[in-house]
Amino acid sequence: MTRSGHEEADLTLIVDADGTGFAPSWLHGKTVAPVPAGSHIDAPLTRRIAAGCRAVGVADLLCADLTGGIDGPTSASRIPSDTGTTGINPPALLWTPDRQGAVLFPEAGYALVAGTAPFMGSAVGEGVDTARARFARYARTLSARHRTLAEVAAAYPPAHRAWSHPDDVESGSAAARRLALLDELTGGTRSAPDFAHAWWAARRASQANGERIQGPLADLFDRIFAILEDYSVDPDLSEPGDLSDAELLTVVSETWHAYRHTDAIPRHDTQPAARRSGNA
Numbered sequence: 533m534t535r536s537g538h539e540e541a542d543l544t545l546i547v548d549a550d551g552t553g554f555a556p557s558w559l560h561g562k563t564v565a566p567v568p569a570g571s572h573i574d575a576p577l578t579r580r581i582a583a584g585c586r587a588v589g590v591a592d593l594l595c596a597d598l599t600g601g602i603d604g605p606t607s608a609s610r611i612p613s614d615t616g617t618t619g620i621n622p623p624a625l626l627w628t629p630d631r632q633g634a635v636l637f638p639e640a641g642y643a644l645v646a647g648t649a650p651f652m653g654s655a656v657g658e659g660v661d662t663a664r665a666r667f668a669r670y671a672r673t674l675s676a677r678h679r680t681l682a683e684v685a686a687a688y689p690p691a692h693r694a695w696s697h698p699d700d701v702e703s704g705s706a707a708a709r710r711l712a713l714l715d716e717l718t719g720g721t722r723s724a725p726d727f728a729h730a731w732w733a734a735r736r737a738s739q740a741n742g743e744r745i746q747g748p749l750a751d752l753f754d755r756i757f758a759i760l761e762d763y764s765v766d767p768d769l770s771e772p773g774d775l776s777d778a779e780l781l782t783v784v785s786e787t788w789h790a791y792r793h794t795d796a797i798p799r800h801d802t803q804p805a806a807r808r809s810g811n812a
Contacts, residue, residue, distance in 0.1 A: 538609055541594060543602040546627055551598050552638050553687075554646050558631065563742065564646040565656045565663040566684050568670050571640040573620040580645060581626065581635055584655030585613035588648070590628045598623035598638070641678045642667070644688075649740040660742030661690040696747030706738035707745060710753065718785045724777035725765045727784075731756065752791050759783050 546558045554564065569577055585593065593616065594608040611617065617626060620637065627634035633647030633655065645655050645663075656663045668689070671681035692702065701707045713730050716722035722730070735757070738745070745753055763780045764770040775783065 538607050539594070540605040541596060541608040543596060543598070543606050543625060546631065546634055547598075547602050547625055547636060549602070551602050551623060552636075554634065554636065554644065558634075559646065562647050563649075563652050563660045564644055564688055565652070565660045565742075566642050566644055566667045566688050567656070567663060568667065569622075569637060569641060569643040571621070573617045573624075573637060573643070575618065577635070577643060578615070578618045580655045581617050582614045583657065584633045584645070584647060584651040585628060587650045587654035588628060588630070588632045590630065590632070592629065593617065593626050594629060595620065595624060595626045598625055639680065641674070641681055642684055644684075653736065653740045657739070659739050659744065661692050661744045662742065664688050664690045664742070665694075665744065690742070690744065692741075692743050694744040694746045696745075696749050698749065700749070705743055706734045706741055707743050707749075707753075709734040710738070710756075714756070714784065714788045717781060718788050724763070724780045728760055728763060728765045728780075731760060748791070752787070755787050756784065759787065 544555065546555055547553070548555050554562075567577065567580065573581075581593070585591070590613055592610050593613045595611050595617070596606050596608040600606075611626075613628075617635075620626070622637045622639050624637045625634065626637070628647075628651070633645075633651035636644040636646070638644075645652070647655065652660060658666070664685075667681075668685040671678075671685040675682050692705070693700075695701045695707060698711050701711065710731060713722065713727055713734065717724070717727040735753075759775070759780065762773070763775040
């Protein structure tokens with residue numbers, strides 16, 4: 533089918549009966565984030581949609597006008613995911629053909645972005661909880677003019693409160709996993725390559741889960757991110773100036789030790805002292 537084609541779709545597989553939310557059966561294993569929207573799908577929302585589609589390898593979207601309701605088969609248009617959504621008016625539903633992601637645009641003012649972890653990790657790159665918290669502030673700002681926004685914000689509150697210190701972090705979370713990895717590396721029970729692999733995986737999981745990190749703990753995680761940017765897990769891909777396994781351990785240990793004793797992150801070159809002095 534070409535991008536300009538049409539096909540029949542059963543919207544009840546994705547949207548609830550009143551067309552303002554997603555069907556619980558479709559939402560299984562997925563998350564939802566409300567995001568600001570204007571009177572039509574604008575550039576920021578288009579970029580979100582395109583990013584989510586790229587993450588799941590989708591070039592086209594299906595789009596249905598919800599003006600006539602969702603009962604019975606509905607005609608859906610196939611449009612390009614990167615540019616075809618701009619200018620669409622509410623009420624409308626857009627979804628990937630494999631149903632990994634969807635955007636419900638019920639009325640001007642907001643849209644609901646939902647989908648699998650890969651889709652949401654790119655469409656809502658700031659994290660689901662961060663998006664929900666930001667939407668709540670947006671709703672409060674416009675509460676006098678758009679009361680529906682407050683109701684939407686209340687329906688989709690952040691699942692996690694923001695964590696600023698290790699003691700705040702929920703056990704079993706991806707953030708807790710990252711803290712454990714720091715202990716394992718600096719305690720000698722995990723190798724540098726294993727640490728790097730596990731850290732990146734935990735970071736992706738934290739973002740997909742919508743975990744909100746702020747304050748000193750965010751500084752710590754940002755610092756470890758910067759350190760790992762200078763380290764190559766595969767020695768064959770290492771570039772001049774990259775950290776060795778031993779140097780990674782040294783710099784991470786310095787950072788973790790400083791944080792645990794002062795809640796402050798040392799802001800220095802990622803290279804260990806020996807290399808900085810030219811004696812390595």
